[in-house]
Amino acid sequence: METKQITQKEIRPVNGILMLILITIGIVAAIALIILGAFFLNDGSTAAGVAMLVVGILGTIICPVLYAGLKVVGPNEALVLTLFGNYYGTILKQGFYYVNPFATYNNPAYMNALEKAKAAAASVETEKGRRGSSGSVKVNAKKTISLKDTTLNNGIQKVNDVMGNPVIIGAVVIWKVIDPTKAVFNVEDYTEFLSIQTDSTIRNISRMYPYDLLQTEEHENSTEKTLRGSAQEIADNMKTELSKKVEFAGLEIQEVRITHLSYAEEIAAAMLRRQQAEAVIAARAKIVDGAVSMVKMAIDKLGEEEVVILDEERKAAMVSNLMVVLCSEKDTQPIVNSGSIY
Structure with a gap:
């Protein structure tokens, strides 16, 4: 209906x-x-x-x-x-x-705030009777509908990315009421409605992307979006989808920003080790590529200028020595050979 x-x-x-x-x-x-x-x-x-x-x-x-x-x-x-x-x-x-x-006025947010305040006041009275303490509850909502820009801090929630990894993500939403009549009559409580739709949107969008890509050569120039690398684009997608969901309630979404993003605690340590291993592999690959180009340049230069004539065995020895020098993590100790290479 x-x-x-x-x-x-x-x-x-x-x-x-x-x-x-x-x-x-x-x-x-x-x-x-x-x-x-x-x-x-x-x-x-x-x-x-x-x-x-x-x-x-x-x-x-x-x-x-x-x-x-x-x-x-x-x-x-x-x-x-x-x-x-x-x-x-x-x-x-x-x-x-x-x-x-x-x-009579109509503002569901105000009425719900009153009900929550009464429940909180009853809880305070109960606690006061137990501990002899005092407390007060304030209602910040008004009878009128605010048309000002408002910030919704959605907090953080655990979701699964496209690879099934549990991720902790949080966002804030800048919104305002543009049609107070729809906000009052089309939904029960437009503030609670927005909060629930925000949770749903963040969960639906987050599961469409991976948290991060492997730091391998095939992914270096990849244009695939990730939660970590394409936060702004993904936030814009969240804004578009959320706007469609809350338009029925007379609300307008000004902006969505991702404020928190991390792996869940149960896999954070494993993912950190994986990222470290990927970084080491990527760095080693760069070092080897550079070392090979430098060795080739050295051999070619020696041959072109006829500094020394090297046969294949001597070239192999030079390549081995240069690769050790260039790829070693520690400083190499030179050894002077005063005799023949053979």
Whole structure:
């Protein structure tokens, strides 16, 4: 069953200051009518006195109720209102306004914050009774819907990369509400909805890439993306997929950034040894390639300039000696041969 789509309707409410003055004047006038009605009853004008008393009493009852229609909307905030269960409209501009006093606000994040605060307060009271300590719980959410850029710190979670290796990854999401009506009516709690969708997106995208490639010659010029080497591109993919998932809730994803990336503890030591071995192999390969080119250059140079004429056996001995000198990890000790090579 598809969720009913509600189109956002911006309302143009009455100026709140003007209505505040009029309501206050109405209360003062109602009190004055009650006083005048009492005087008229004392003077014998029963009909006029009763009428004034009735109007004055009704005014003192109705006018205070009208104060409920006064609403304050701050900068970069919106107020979504319902009237008797039906969508009434949304106030998108900051200011002090007056709307139908029976119209009520809707902000699931605020209501959930209240419920969590009550549960936390009950827990604090229980702990206070046990330990004799005191504590307080604050609700930071507002009745209005914030349209400001907000940061969601998704923390860290364990996922498997494309090779099945367990990886610890964390990300932050910069987001904001662009359609407060959808945020209120299309999902139960848009903040919790975003958090769950972020977890799902990070897990789905991370399992499509390896953590890192082997440091071998065949992978040196590889264009394959990895979690470690292509963090920005993968974060952009996460942003694209997450944007599609939360568009239904009236949310816009500004940016996704990977803040933490590492192997899981159970394989971190093994992967470190593997990386060290790969680095040693890669370094050795570079050293050997350089040594071979240097030996070849030396032999060719000696032959071209006819410094010395070497047969194949002497060339082999020279190659062996030069390779030992160039590839050895320790300084070689030269030995001067004063006799014949044979």
